[in-house]
Amino acid sequence: MSDSTLWWLLAGSAVAIELFTGTFYLLMLAVGIIAGALAAHAGLGMTAQIIVAAVVGSAAVIAWYFIKRRRAGDPSVRAMRSVNLDVGEILQIDEWHADGTASVKYRGAQWTVIQRPGNAPTPGSYRVAELVGNRLLVDKV
Template identity: 65%
Template sequence: MAESTLWWLLGGALVVLELFTGSFYLLMLALGAAAGALAAHLGWSPTGQLVAAALIGSAAVVGLHLNKRRHPGDPSVRSLRSVNLDVGETIQVDAWQSDGTASVKYRGAQWTVIRAPGTPPEPGLYKVSELIGNRLMVAKA
């Protein structure tokens, strides 16, 4: 069996594995395998093929990682007002407990409130920014 065929089979296996796992990084590694196959078609040595596959695959993985870090994903569905009508509502927090939570009466029931990252634990008015399970995440109003 030709070396290029092995590279193409490896690339195909990586694509199939990506379809099962949903990890886009496996597609980047499949690009590396395709580069190895093309290097084999060009008559490169096995070492050259491996280096080509490693360089292209690694560069694609690093590029994808940097792109994902630069462009954050969509906001959580739990923080969309169109999904949860509590988002954007104002509540009064009288005191915070030592564990970083508070208990407030909201819509006729007792709710546990947690602070959004960077929100100081001070009494006052807060806006609901997200609903996490049965807890309200709030930020300073």
């Protein structure tokens, strides 16, 4: 069996395992293995094939790590309207307490309301952005 055939079998195995585990990093390593197969097709020796596979695979993993780190994270489940029907509702807040919270009557109960850090507590209309424990996190409308 030729070297390139072994590389292609390894690449296929890595992709199959990645499908079971759901990690994207293993797919990046499979890109490195494919580079090793292409190096075998180009007629490079086994040492050069391994070096090409290691360098390309490592570069792909590192690149994916930095791309993923730079992107904003997924929104919190607590801020999704499909999970919490309070998200998006409008509240009227007449008065804020000294500790930065407010109390409002909402859905027949008394709720504690908080704002995102750095916002000035002013009376007015606010939209529920997220449920944090038993508090409503709001944004100014």
